[in-house]
Amino acid sequence: MEMFEKASVLSKSLEQFAEDLDISESKYLEAEKRYEAVGEWLGKNDSPLSICIPEIYPQGSFALGTVIKPMTNKDEYDIDLVCFLAKLKKESTSQSALKTMVGDRLKAHDAYKRLLDQEGHRCWTLNYANEFHMDILPAIADDVLRAKGGLLVDAILITDKQKIASGDSEWPKSNPRGYLKWFQSRQETVFVALRKQLAEAIKASVDDVPEYKIKTPLQRAIQILKRHRDIYCSRKKDACKPISIIITTLAASSYKGQDNVYNTVYDILFGITDNAIKQAGKFYIPNPANPGENFADKWDKNPDLPKSFFEWVNDARTVFGSALIEKVDKMEFGKKLEESLGIKSRDIDDGQKYSGGAPVYVKVNPSSERRPWGSACV
Amino acid sequence: MCVESQCIELRKKYPYLFLEKKNDGYLIRGTIFLEKDNVKDRYEVEIRVVSDYPRKVPTVKETGSKIDPNFHHNPDGTLCLEAPLTVHEIFRANETLLNFTDNLLVPYLYIHSYYRMNGKLPFGEHAHGAEGILADYKKRFEISDDLIVLGLLQILAEGAYRGHHLCPCGSKKKLRNCHGGCIRNLVSLRFNFMKDFIQILGWLKKERQFNVVPYISKRVKNVITSLKNVPNEKWTY
Numbered sequence: 341m342e343m344f345e346k347a348s349v350l351s352k353s354l355e356q357f358a359e360d361l362d363i364s365e366s367k368y369l370e371a372e373k374r375y376e377a378v379g380e381w382l383g384k385n386d387s388p389l390s391i392c393i394p395e396i397y398p399q400g401s402f403a404l405g406t407v408i409k410p411m412t413n414k415d416e417y418d419i420d421l422v423c424f425l426a427k428l429k430k431e432s433t434s435q436s437a438l439k440t441m442v443g444d445r446l447k448a449h450d451a452y453k454r455l456l457d458q459e460g461h462r463c464w465t466l467n468y469a470n471e472f473h474m475d476i477l478p479a480i481a482d483d484v485l486r487a488k489g490g491l492l493v494d495a496i497l498i499t500d501k502q503k504i505a506s507g508d509s510e511w512p513k514s515n516p517r518g519y520l521k522w523f524q525s526r527q528e529t530v531f532v533a534l535r536k537q538l539a540e541a542i543k544a545s546v547d548d549v550p551e552y553k554i555k556t557p558l559q560r561a562i563q564i565l566k567r568h569r570d571i572y573c574s575r576k577k578d579a580c581k582p583i584s585i586i587i588t589t590l591a592a593s594s595y596k597g598q599d600n601v602y603n604t605v606y607d608i609l610f611g612i613t614d615n616a617i618k619q620a621g622k623f624y625i626p627n628p629a630n631p632g633e634n635f636a637d638k639w640d641k642n643p644d645l646p647k648s649f650f651e652w653v654n655d656a657r658t659v660f661g662s663a664l665i666e667k668v669d670k671m672e673f674g675k676k677l678e679e680s681l682g683i684k685s686r687d688i689d690d691g692q693k694y695s696g697g698a699p700v701y702v703k704v705n706p707s708s709e710r711r712p713w714g715s716a717c718v
Numbered sequence: 719m720c721v722e723s724q725c726i727e728l729r730k731k732y733p734y735l736f737l738e739k740k741n742d743g744y745l746i747r748g749t750i751f752l753e754k755d756n757v758k759d760r761y762e763v764e765i766r767v768v769s770d771y772p773r774k775v776p777t778v779k780e781t782g783s784k785i786d787p788n789f790h791h792n793p794d795g796t797l798c799l800e801a802p803l804t805v806h807e808i809f810r811a812n813e814t815l816l817n818f819t820d821n822l823l824v825p826y827l828y829i830h831s832y833y834r835m836n837g838k839l840p841f842g843e844h845a846h847g848a849e850g851i852l853a854d855y856k857k858r859f860e861i862s863d864d865l866i867v868l869g870l871l872q873i874l875a876e877g878a879y880r881g882h883h884l885c886p887c888g889s890k891k892k893l894r895n896c897h898g899g900c901i902r903n904l905v906s907l908r909f910n911f912m913k914d915f916i917q918i919l920g921w922l923k924k925e926r927q928f929n930v931v932p933y934i935s936k937r938v939k940n941v942i943t944s945l946k947n948v949p950n951e952k953w954t955y
Binding site: 364365366541542543699700701702703704705706708709710711712713714 | 719720722723730731732733734749750751752753754757758760789790791792797798799800801802804820821822824825826828829839840841842843844846847850851854
């Protein structure tokens with residue numbers, strides 16, 4: 341097999357793995373429905389928050405389209421949400437007041453009160469058993485940063501209980517929406533092309549294709565790498581788990597519009613060099629939407645973090661690098677990937693048989709009383 | 719809806735079915751899990767969707783060697799889900815893979831599981847070949863006489879329904895006041911009754927030494943000649 345041909349076969353396998361790792365469409369829509377309902381509750385006319393015009397929007401992997409299935413059926417999906425109070429100003433409130441306002445409104449709803457977990461440092465968490473954790477992050481506008489324009493027009497201020505307790509009263513900054521815009525800009529060309537392609541295939545207009553239905557090779561590659569990290573770290577107990585935002589940021593920064601998942605994974609992994617993530621001798625992975633923030637700011641103080649990170653990168657390089665491309669057939673790719681990603685390959689067993697996990701039994705339609713026939717003996 | 723989006727819809731309910739593009743259409747392969755009452759079972763299947771789908775109804779092979787080849791198969795090894803008219807009736811009502819799977823394939827698989835557990839079929843079965851088709855028409859017309867059914871079927875096959883003609887059932891009433899309603903319902907299904915008609919003629923001739931000559935119009939003759947030239951259509955006359 342030619343090299344490029346192999347890459348495309350491999351890419352297909354990887355794509356299937358990523359598809360299987362992705363949140364299902366029904367779960368996705370379910371989650372969307374759930375958080376929209378929370379948003380509605382917070383902003384209802386009789387809600388004390390309504391004058392602040394609250395808005396709920398997703399952040400993190402759910403917004404980026406890089407969610408992956410939890411490791412076991414018992415684990416739940418993490419859905420990170422921002423509860424943004426547009427009209428509340430920093431000058432007229434405090435971190436604890438903001439946090440309490442949102443928490444009190446959630447507690448005023450019978451069901452949410454039951455689902456509410458213990459108060460987190462920054463978030464309120466709703467636990468939907470066996471389904472999702474919804475982390476709700478109270479936030480207000482960061483008017484100072486917003487005035488600078490660009491991606492910063494979405495900058496927010498958030499609360500941190502721990503920081504306040506330690507005597508630091510400065511509001512922590514964040515910019516999840518700006519980050520999402522940056523991420524989208526990294527994959528825009530490919531995204532637009534794929535969306536058009538799907539629209540044509542189903543004979544619909546581009547606007548009728550919901551954005552969540554499109555998955556670019558960048559998103560697929562991130563899903564694969566995150567899953568590999570989960571499996572790798574679950575086997576290597578002493579490793580510090582590389583955080584998703586670092587993987588995502590490095591991946592999206594290096595993405596050059598590759599149309600194939602395998603090449604994307606490969607280029608990401610081999611693009612991570614000491615040089616690429618250091619500045620003036622210090623680890624530096626800036627938040628593209630918030631230049632003051634360094635995702636690797638703890639690395640210099642805690643050398644285990646970069647050590648674990650590079651060990652993971654090296655392991656991923658052996659899995660997705662030459663070792664994989666040398667394997668000749670689809671079955672062997674499949675087996676190798678099964679081992680590293682901890683899920684079943686569709687290419688093994690001809691890929692077509694159900695393998696493991698809880699099967700979905702379909703109820704036979706009770707009104708369908710069929711009598712089989714045979715044309716065999718005329 | 720194109721086959722891809724139909725398959726997306728299908729996979730929401732049957733997540734272990736997978737779509738493959740082939741030169742002459744698509745192949746949907748995978749596992750179906752089903753349950754009803756005491757029956758809980760799984761089957762490996764291969765659903766073939768040819769390029770002129772939905773004009774051609776999908777065909778299915780069972781690939782897990784669970785269903786005995788003597789249990790309601792077609793000569794080409796595909797599963798014989800129901801009598802052709804019933805297949806047509808159900809599939810034309812909603813030409814989607816989900817409808818096909820829900821209302822034809824899964825019920826067939828259920829019947830097989832039931833049969834393996836209980837040694838009998840839950841809703842009975844059609845006799846094989848033309849005999850089964852004839853019996854099905856008898857039931858639809860609520861008539862037990864072979865010849866009368868043949869007469870009604872001839873009207874359908876020839877597309878010759880006229881409300882003022884006498885009803886072949888011997889009631890001496892006009893068709894529109896007798897079995898006409900039943901015929902018009904069947905006409906509205908837009909099914910090709912000619913094949914069934916010819917098959918039944920052949921069977922009556924062979925098994926009942928029935929004189930079919932008066933039924934062989936020019937049109938029927940032409941269809942028989944053309945069918946004889948089609949490979950895999952092993953019909954006898």
